[in-house]
Amino acid sequence: MSESKSANEVEDNWDEEEATEESGSEESNTEEGASERDAAQGDAEEHYSTDDERSLSAHEFLTEVIDQMEMDCDVQLRRPSEEQSSDIRLEISGPDAGRIIGKRGQVLSALQFLCNRAQNRPGEERRYITVDAEGYRSRRDDSLATMARRLGKKAVTDGKIITFEPMNPRDRRVVHLALAKFEGVITKSEGDGDDRRVQIIPVKR
Missing domain, CATH: 3.30.300.20 (K homology (KH) domain)
Structure with missing residues (x-):
């Protein structure tokens, strides 16, 4: 669709390391805080x-x-x-x-x-x-959620739908949860089988 923009265009060749490096200062602080909380919870989780x-x-x-x-x-x-x-x-x-x-x-x-x-x-x-x-998945989930929120902001600013490349069910779930309470957008999955992907859709306030 003409108003839709692929997440692949916005985040070309995105991977875990790239998303972490490109995150803004606010998001980096959020990730640092999450890391500190994870460390504090480590001992409790072990038991x-x-x-x-x-x-x-x-x-x-x-x-x-x-x-x-x-x-x-x-x-x-x-x-x-x-x-x-x-x-x-x-x-x-x-x-x-x-x-x-x-x-x-x-x-x-x-x-x-x-x-x-x-x-x-x-x-x-x-x-x-x-x-x-x-902690492999936790780190990857944090990076994916950070990217989803950043693209959520872009969808609101540009007023255009952003469509991710096809994802497995687990990664789609991470994106949906990351944007579940994000003001100004909704998410939905489109497509079938291996071609199923998430769309970030801006909504009028």
Whole structure:
């Protein structure tokens, strides 16, 4: 559509490092604050425990998968965020964590997909499972959310729809959540299958 502008044009060849370097001072301060909060919560997260059966089952499942892969890694449950309190967060750490991540997080994404398929059975309430390794996803999510907010501002300023390149479901979710309370825009997903992408749409106040 003529009024639509591709996010790829705005953020040409964007990757995690580029987004972090290009973020403005306000956003950089926000990220620094988030890093400080993460560090402060680190010890508490290490000791996070729960009697939630679904969380424990997901932890046991992923541990068994990694053991079968013969990777030298540990799996820990992490406290879910207040916004997604029903989510299950699993963190992988250890000498082989880099191999678990894989190129551009592909192995990590496959493990997360496997966990969600295995642990979300028909007839049960869906619980979204996030699998991270050494904070890789957290850093990438922060960068993607920062880019989404920056493009949200641009959509409001220019009054034009901004369309991202196709994304996997998890990345689309990060963008939707980042802009859920962003004044002046709404987001929606368009397309099917591997071509599904997020649009940032400016709305009249």
